[in-house]
Amino acid sequence: MTFDFDAAVNAPFRMQPGLRRIAAGTPQLTPLAPGSRHQREKLAVLSAFPAQALCAMPGFDAAPALHALCAHAAAEQAPSWAWDGVRAVARTLGVAVDEAGHIDQRTGGTFGLGDEIARCLQGLPAPWRLPGLLSLAFAEDVAVVDGTTGCIPWLAVALPSHWAPEAKLGHHFTAVHATVADNALLLKATDGLLRVITNADRWERFVWNVTDQPRLHAHPARVDTQRWQHTPVDQAWWRTERQTFIPVPGQQQAVFTIAVEVQRLADALPTPGHAERLHAAIASMSPAVLAYRNLGGVRDALLAWLAARA
Numbered sequence: 466m467t468f469d470f471d472a473a474v475n476a477p478f479r480m481q482p483g484l485r486r487i488a489a490g491t492p493q494l495t496p497l498a499p500g501s502r503h504q505r506e507k508l509a510v511l512s513a514f515p516a517q518a519l520c521a522m523p524g525f526d527a528a529p530a531l532h533a534l535c536a537h538a539a540a541e542q543a544p545s546w547a548w549d550g551v552r553a554v555a556r557t558l559g560v561a562v563d564e565a566g567h568i569d570q571r572t573g574g575t576f577g578l579g580d581e582i583a584r585c586l587q588g589l590p591a592p593w594r595l596p597g598l599l600s601l602a603f604a605e606d607v608a609v610v611d612g613t614t615g616c617i618p619w620l621a622v623a624l625p626s627h628w629a630p631e632a633k634l635g636h637h638f639t640a641v642h643a644t645v646a647d648n649a650l651l652l653k654a655t656d657g658l659l660r661v662i663t664n665a666d667r668w669e670r671f672v673w674n675v676t677d678q679p680r681l682h683a684h685p686a687r688v689d690t691q692r693w694q695h696t697p698v699d700q701a702w703w704r705t706e707r708q709t710f711i712p713v714p715g716q717q718q719a720v721f722t723i724a725v726e727v728q729r730l731a732d733a734l735p736t737p738g739h740a741e742r743l744h745a746a747i748a749s750m751s752p753a754v755l756a757y758r759n760l761g762g763v764r765d766a767l768l769a770w771l772a773a774r775a
Contacts, residue, residue: 468671468673470739470742471742472485472671474743475746476742476746476748476749477746477749478746478747478749478750484668484669484670485668485670486667486669487667487669492541492542493541493605493667493669493709493722494538494541494542494603494604494605494722495603495604495605495724496544496546496602496604497557497602498557499558499576502681503604503725504601506680507600507623508581508582508601510682511589514687515588517630517684518600518620518621518622518623518630519593519596519597519620519621520619520630520631520634521618521619521620522635525619527592527596527609529714529715529716529718530713530716530718530720531595531599533714534711534720535599536548544556545602545603546602551563552564553595553599554571557602558582558598558601558602559572559573560582562586562597562598566590566592566594566595582598582601605724606621606724606725607620607721607723608620608621609713609721610659610719610720610721611717611718612659612662612717612718612719613717614637615659617633617634623682624681624682624723625682626674626683626704626725627683627685627759628684629686663710663717663718663719664712667710669709669710671705671707671708672708673704674760675747675767676702676704676727677692677696677701680727692759692762693759693762698763698767698770699731701730701763701767703728703730703732703733703734705725705726705727706723706724706725706726708722708723710722731774734771738775740771743771744771744772744775747760747764747767747768750764
């Protein structure tokens with residue numbers, strides 16, 4: 466999960482697609498080590514709140530998208546994932562799941578009691594066990610974008626960034642972004658974006674924000690509504706996403722991947738130039754964008770802190 470600071474952080478700040486082609490040989494998926502931070506948070510979410518993370522429209526057939534994702538994972542991350550068209554094996558986790566939802570604990574796990582992954586999957590409905598294994602094997606959350614209707618009919622998102630996956634299900638891509646402040650460029654580009662992401666090329670984009678809390682899982686129902694009450698700006702966090710698109714052959718669909726990272730803001734700005742660049746971007750945000758990003762109340766303090774580091 467490599468966030469491109471120079472490509473993503475610019476002034477004046479604009480809400481726009483920001484797509485670029487993925488360089489040849491650059492992976493789109495990030496295998497998780499057993500017991501890693503991402504995996505532990507995903508285990509907690511899928512065990513306690515699966516209905517908020519795993520969402521599908523009635524009657525939607527996710528099999529083509531899941532097959533495409535599993536095949537992509539096997540080709541790109543063969544040491545970690547195998548797929549024969551029916552059965553997936555998460556090699557580093559020692560667990561296999563087939564399309565019918567049968568779970569096979571092949572080897573003991575290397576953290577906790579050793580069967581955390583299988584026990585979590587057993588608690589999910591059978592159709593969600595293969596997506597669940599993908600979620601626990603890779604850092605990326607995933608959703609399906611339908612290029613024909615423009616809708617999002619299926620999501621497996623355990624680590625949302627202050628949005629509720631269940632509230633986005635079935636919405637048109639433009640409706641998903643309708644509440645984004647200063648979104649004219651984003652909405653204008655939607656039709657072209659849908660055509661681009663469902664073709665044979667592979668694309669990526671980067672998203673960032675400064676936030677008051679360190680958890681990867683930031684569902685609005687699980688985050689304090691009184692933002693910035695307990696976190697001064699000198700202890701703020703840097704939340705980033707790398708988003709990519711994997712086309713689904715013959716379906717006019719794409720699998721949308723979201724890789725979240727959170728680190729101390731101070732650690733994300735290794736040079737004065739990084740602080741200066743971020744200062745310029747935040748200083749250029751409109752009041753609507755600042756409010757959307759929950760930065761309105763801390764803008765001046767944050768800019769002063771960044772200026773001191775620049």
